[in-house]
Amino acid sequence: MARAQALAEYLEAHRSQMIAEIEELVRLETPSGEEAALRAAADVVASRWEGLGARVRRHPVPGVGVHLEVTLAPEASDGGAALVLGHLDTVYPVGTLQAWPFRTEGSRAYGPGAYDMKAGLVMMAWAVQALCAMGSAPRRAVRLLVTADEEVGSGSSRALIERAARGAALALVLEPAAPGGAVKTARKGVARYRIEVTGKSAHAGNDVGRGVSAIVALAQLVLAAHGLSRPSDGTTVNVGVVGGGTRPNVVPERAWADVDVRFVTRAEAERVDREMRALAASDGARVEVTGGVDRWPLERTGAVAELYRQAREAAAELGIELAEASVGGASDGNITAELGLPTLDGLGPVGDGAHSAATEYVDLSELPRRTALLACLLERL
Incomplete structure (x- = not known):
C-alpha cells in the first residue's frame, strides 16, 4: 500500500x-x-x-x-x-x-x-x-x-x-x-452492412405500373432488419443512413441503407449475419447485402x-x-x-x-x- x-x-x-x-x-x-x-x-x-x-x-x-x-x-x-x-x-x-x-x-x-x-x-x-x-x-x-x-x-x-x-x-x-x-x-462487437436494392425505373405518372420501386422494397427491408434485434440478448440493429431515387416523378430504380449491428456474443453475430444475407424483396426487386463483422466482442x-x-x-x-x-x-x-x-x-x-x-x-x-x-x-x- x-x-x-x-x-x-x-x-x-x-x-x-x-x-x-x-x-x-x-x-x-x-x-x-x-x-x-x-x-x-x-x-x-x-x-x-x-x-x-x-x-x-x-x-x-x-x-x-x-x-x-x-x-x-x-x-x-x-x-x-x-x-x-x-x-x-x-x-x-x-x-x-x-x-x-x-x-x-x-x-x-x-x-x-x-x-x-x-x-x-x-x-x-x-x-x-x-x-x-x-x-x-x-x-x-x-x-x-x-x-x-x-x-x-x-x-x-x-x-x-x-x-x-x-x-x-x-x-x-x-x-x-x-x-x-x-x-x-x-x-459489444460491431458489424456493418449495406443493403442495396435494384428495382425498375418508370414514369411516375404515365407508367407507374411498369416500375418496381427500390425505395418501397427498401422500406420493407429496413423494418425486417430492425426486427433482427434481440435487446434481451444485447443485440441491436440500427439502420442509420438511407438513400435512393433520382426525381419525384421517377419510380426509383436504386436505393440503399447502411446498417449498424451490436452484439455481445459470437453466436448472435452469426445469427444476424445469416439473416441479413437472407433478406429478400417480395415485389421483384433485387437485393444485395454486403459487409459483415468488423470487430468481434x-x-x-x-x-x-x-x-x-x-x-x-x-x-x-x-x-x-x-x-x-x-x-x-x-x-x-x-x-x-x-x-x-x-x-x-x-x-x-x-x-x-x-x-x-x-x-x-x-x-x-x-x-x-x-x-x-x-x-x-x-x-x-
Missing part, C-alpha cells in the same frame, strides 16, 4: 505538468484522416517517449498519418510483453477548438479529445516516469501502439495491432473509463476477470473502489480479445462527454491516482 501511495504522491506533485501535456495534445487538433495534423501530434508523443529512453518506430500511412510503435524493455521483463493500446485521432474536425477551446474549470479540464483519449496517452508516459522515479520499472517488456485511425475502424492499423499482439501476455487499453471510473471488462472471460481482480486490488491500495462495466462501443481492445489475448479496457482518465466537444472533460482530481493505478498494473501484471 505504501508503494502505491508513493506513486500517487509523486504524480500529484506533477499534476500541473500532466495537465500541460494534455493541453498540448488537445491543442493539436487531430481528426481522423488529417494526415499532416496527425503526423505533427505523433512527433510530440514520440519525442516524449524517446525522452524516457524508449525505442520508437514510426509507421507512416499515406492519407492517414503515423502509427507509433513504442518499445520499453526493462531488464527485469518477465514472460510475454504487456501490449498497451492508444490512439491519437479524434472525431472533431479542424476548427473545433475555435468554438470550444481547451480550458480548466475547477477540477475539470475541457477540450475536444481530452477524454477520448489524449489524457490516456499522457497518463501512460507519466506512469512509466513515476516508476522510474521510484527506482522501479514495468514487470514485463511494454509494447505501446499509438494509432492514427481508431475512430474510423482501425483499417490501416489492424495488421499492426495483430502483429504486436503475437507473443504478448496481456493487453491494456488506454480508452477512457466508463461512467464513475469503471474499467471495461466487456465490449470483447467478452468477460476468466482471464479478463483475473486482470480485473488484480486491478481492483491495486486500486484499493490507492483508495479507489474500482468497478467494472460492459459497454456498447468497440475499441482496439476488441481486436486483441479476438486473438485470445486477455484484455482490460478503460484504463484511461475518469471524466465524461466523449465525442461531445462542448462537454467532453477529464476529472483532474482523479488524474494522479488513476495514473498511479496504471503504474501499479505495469509493475505487477
Whole structure:
C-alpha cells in the first residue's frame, strides 16, 4: 500500500505538468484522416517517449498519418510483453477548438479529445516516469501502439495491432473509463452492412405500373432488419443512413441503407449475419447485402476477470473502489480479445462527454491516482 501511495504522491506533485501535456495534445487538433495534423501530434508523443529512453518506430500511412510503435524493455521483463493500446485521432474536425477551446474549470479540464483519449496517452508516459522515479520499472517488456485511425475502424492499423499482439501476455487499453471510473471488462462487437436494392425505373405518372420501386422494397427491408434485434440478448440493429431515387416523378430504380449491428456474443453475430444475407424483396426487386463483422466482442472471460481482480486490488491500495462495466462501443481492445489475448479496457482518465466537444472533460482530481493505478498494473501484471 505504501508503494502505491508513493506513486500517487509523486504524480500529484506533477499534476500541473500532466495537465500541460494534455493541453498540448488537445491543442493539436487531430481528426481522423488529417494526415499532416496527425503526423505533427505523433512527433510530440514520440519525442516524449524517446525522452524516457524508449525505442520508437514510426509507421507512416499515406492519407492517414503515423502509427507509433513504442518499445520499453526493462531488464527485469518477465514472460510475454504487456501490449498497451492508444490512439491519437479524434472525431472533431479542424476548427473545433475555435468554438470550444481547451480550458480548466475547477477540477475539470475541457477540450475536444481530452477524454477520448489524449489524457490516456499522457497518463501512460507519466506512469512509466513515476516508476522510474521510484527506482522501479514495468514487470514485463511494454509494447505501446499509438494509432492514427481508431475512430474510423482501425483499417490501416489492424495488421499492426495483430502483429504486436503475437507473443504478448496481456493487453491494456488506454480508452477512457466508463461512467464513475469503471474499467471495461466487456465490449459489444460491431458489424456493418449495406443493403442495396435494384428495382425498375418508370414514369411516375404515365407508367407507374411498369416500375418496381427500390425505395418501397427498401422500406420493407429496413423494418425486417430492425426486427433482427434481440435487446434481451444485447443485440441491436440500427439502420442509420438511407438513400435512393433520382426525381419525384421517377419510380426509383436504386436505393440503399447502411446498417449498424451490436452484439455481445459470437453466436448472435452469426445469427444476424445469416439473416441479413437472407433478406429478400417480395415485389421483384433485387437485393444485395454486403459487409459483415468488423470487430468481434470483447467478452468477460476468466482471464479478463483475473486482470480485473488484480486491478481492483491495486486500486484499493490507492483508495479507489474500482468497478467494472460492459459497454456498447468497440475499441482496439476488441481486436486483441479476438486473438485470445486477455484484455482490460478503460484504463484511461475518469471524466465524461466523449465525442461531445462542448462537454467532453477529464476529472483532474482523479488524474494522479488513476495514473498511479496504471503504474501499479505495469509493475505487477
